[in-house]
Amino acid sequence: MRKPCNEQLCALAQKGDAHAADLLLEHNSGFIRKTASEIFLKSNLAESDLSIEPGDLEQEGCIGLLKAISSYDKSVGVKFLTYAAPFIRNAMTDLVRDAFSRYEQRMVDSENGLGLQKVRLDEVLPGEERLLRMEAVADIAAKSPEQVYEERETLRELYEGLGQISEREQTYLLYRHGFTDDIGHTLIGTAIHFHLSEKRAKRLEGEAMDNLWLELPWWF
Structure with a gap:
């Protein structure tokens, strides 16, 4: 049957x-x-x-x-x-x-929370987030001087590139990829953090990455 x-x-x-x-x-x-x-x-x-x-x-x-x-x-x-x-x-x-x-x-x-409150992209100053990341660079004693130099040089070039894209895009990428707290955040988690729909967050991320890539020195 x-x-x-x-x-x-x-x-x-x-x-x-x-x-x-x-x-x-x-x-x-x-x-x-x-x-x-x-x-x-x-x-x-x-x-x-x-x-x-x-x-x-x-x-x-x-x-x-x-x-x-x-x-x-x-x-x-x-x-x-x-x-x-x-x-x-x-x-x-x-x-x-x-x-x-x-x-x-x-x-x-929580008393020892990580400060993951929701924020709006227009309310965040990228400069503050950039400063947080610069303070979080690995301890110089933990790596060789060459490694530290290379990492910091790469970070310098990256931040220079970030400085050429919009503040909204800077803020989004810094949070999404863990530059502010050394914790990579998922697309959905980042969308929630910035009061965005998943679709809007994905589109913003694509545009931000494209714009950043064009500003990096190794692209040329």
């Missing part, structure tokens, strides 16, 4: 058939698992302190798929999985965003 397709199962689930909904989850578990793995790697969750596992993302993806059932309309001509995919992905990314938000708020509220 031929197995029912996603669209047929969705029609049954819309009528209240719980078994059909379970079969939808089962039939699309591979896609949910793959999406969870992609977001887990993209968000660098293995190296974070958020305690989010791939299984947590998969669970949220299942919830997202179930939410898509009620509003799906087969007559539009779109496959069910194509329609449900954004619901699945959004459920997973919402989990990550909420976790980042709670984590950063805990850091702000």
Whole structure:
């Protein structure tokens, strides 16, 4: 007997058939698992302190798929999985965003917090962030004079390049790549920090990196 397709199962689930909904989850578990793995790697969750596992993302993806059932309309001509995919992905990314938000708020509220409060790019002075980084250069006694010189020369050229791009771009890159605290921040974490959407943060980062690259001496 031929197995029912996603669209047929969705029609049954819309009528209240719980078994059909379970079969939808089962039939699309591979896609949910793959999406969870992609977001887990993209968000660098293995190296974070958020305690989010791939299984947590998969669970949220299942919830997202179930939410898509009620509003799906087969007559539009779109496959069910194509329609449900954004619901699945959004459920997973919402989990990550909420976790980042709670984590950063805990850091702000804690006595020994790292000062990860949300700020706006227009309110940050790049000069202050640059000074913080310059003070964080490795101890000269820990490396050879040649290594220290090379690193500082590279930093000098980098900061000169940063000085040629916009203040918003400077501030974003300094935070994103850990120049202010020696901690690289994920794209989503940086977006949250600066009150940006993930899409806007990604676009800003691309533009900033392109502009910085053109200002570096080794480009010429």
